[in-house]
Amino acid sequence: MRGALPAVLLVVLLGGCGVPVDDRPRPVSAPPGSFPAATGTATTDPDGRVDETLCFVRGDGLAAVTRRVDGVSSVDTHLQHLLAGPDDGERERGLSSALPGTITVAGASTTGAVVTVDVREAGEEAGRSDEVLAFGQIVCTLTQRADVDSVGFRRDGQPLEVPRADGSLSALPLTAADYRPLLRR
Template identity: 35%
Template sequence: MSRDIRVRAVNRRLSRISRRSRSVAIAVWLLVAGFLAGCGVPASSPPMTITEVPYNLMEPAPPPTPRTSEAATRGPYIYWLDDSDRLYAVEAGAAASDDAGAAATVLARLSQGPSELERMSGLSTALGPDVQLTLNSITDGLAEVEVQTGDPAPSARRLPHAVGQIVLSLASVPGIDSVLLTVDGERIEAPLPDGVLTAGPLTAEDFAVLAKENAPIPGARATQR
């Protein structure tokens, strides 16, 4: 076979191979284009400029809502007088690590009196303006509290309400079941709602009759009136 004939034969084979390669390349391109079209991506479309961002898309995600434990909804509470002379409970917000810390926070709130917002809501206190309440100890669920009355001292008519505020508020602290009041380290005879004087431990049930209807009564159900 002459040299020219061999060259022409080789060229024809190369041409057939080249045509097959182009066919394979075109087939692959068509498959890719078909896949993109099936996915909703246009194979050839002019670029678009986004001029408006959907509402709130660029704003930071809001922080997760903190969960409130069941125990936090039970108190402690501070008991104030409402406009009907009933004891009304508000959450004390006493975030203390132990019962003594929570009790001290409750007594401090009682000594300070209602906040301005609470007073605007019609709440007041039967305790004197300069009263000082100090936690001496908590032993086996009994809280001993030193009382220093200010000037003027609570009136005789308001005295059971004043004592009720202390007892109900402290009894709402976990770990406290009863309260003992002292002056200069000595037990005092505290008046109950019916006028009876007692120097013994006082419980929330002793003053439940003074509480607002449906108010939480620690250790007992609220008295329905």
């Protein structure tokens, strides 16, 4: 009997440690004070604007620029910002784009952290031969996002082999590392 008393006492004490159950839902208020900012690559200012990185062409390489935009963009919107090309100030700093006339982007889809960009063949009138820079612009821009690890390309529903900085072709999803030799500071 002596050993049963501590066991019964333990059960009684532990039974009082539970969380009480309410009969119906009740409103919950946020605690006072500020909350720490969420972690990520975007820098937010008080107006909700964030940094967005775009990669353009400078000389024979790629240069990343940062723009302030209204909130975190979707992958499609981020891609549209890249396709619009450098703004006046960026052009004055010697930036351009290899995308117009090289490849035509028809859309993008995301599966996990991989973006697949659908491209159409550029017309004969394109007159550009810097595909490596064009594909590099897309890969380096999209992989700057916290939610994108790599970028693949397809044409007519089939994986497309695209040039990497070393001149080799790859149908596998690419990362900024595949274009590192082209990145300029």
